[in-house]
Amino acid sequence: MTNELIEQAKQHMQKSEASLQRELGQIRAGRANASILNGVTVEYYGAQVPLNQVASISIPEARVILVTPFDKSALKDIERALLASDVGINPANDGSVIRLVIPQLTGERRQELVKEVGKISENCKVAVRNIRRDAMDSLKKQQKNNEITDDELHDLEKQVQKVTDASIQNVDQITADKSKELVEI
Structure with a gap:
């Protein structure tokens, strides 16, 4: 049950990352897309x-x-x-x-787009953190109902945090790539 919970949280985080990529793909970067x-x-x-x-x-x-x-x-x-x-x-x-x-972007417009990318990225990170919070709450509920021990809770919380950190790192990489694309064109 608990490994399913972590896997489910991981899948939800991956969906958030995919959503971020779709959203960033719609930002016009001065290059045909x-x-x-x-x-x-x-x-x-x-x-x-x-x-x-x-x-x-x-x-x-x-x-x-x-x-x-x-x-x-x-x-x-x-x-x-x-x-x-x-x-x-x-x-x-x-x-x-x-x-x-596609018209050439001005320097000012590029900076606006980079800020927009940052806002979209931050929203994605919030979604990932909400998924982590839900998973942690679920684990604490299981511990409260004596379905898992305190030690298991601690280990599982570490696993959820590890998955969350990896997802946040992916979001940062996606954001950095898009920002780089916007600045270099």
Whole structure:
């Protein structure tokens, strides 16, 4: 039961890390990245459909995203969806494909993005610490119900802390990589 608890806490922490990576992937870094279009949905034959299901998304150059619709009649709908989205890039429609040219970031904007990355990272760390707290509370409850001894509680708390430290270290690494990417571009 207790090893399951630690494994469960570890899995929850890994999910938090994956969520952080997804969230940071949506931050525009001045370099073309198809993940900034993940949240875009297109009205296609009366239904809201994710962009990647109505068009192929490719990156022919470092600062260009190329959106090629599978059905040419959907081109206007895709363009409308991109304009309405919070991507913040004006699409260039040439009649067969849509180009999104990522503008070069200013130094000031880079610093703002690095701060935003820090805030998102801190929220992830809070989530990881909450998972640790829940696991610790669960262990203390088991000890109170005489399901585990004081020594076992101490050892298990150390294991939970070890898992937490590893997760926080991963979060810090993910954050450092993204911040480095933002500054170097």
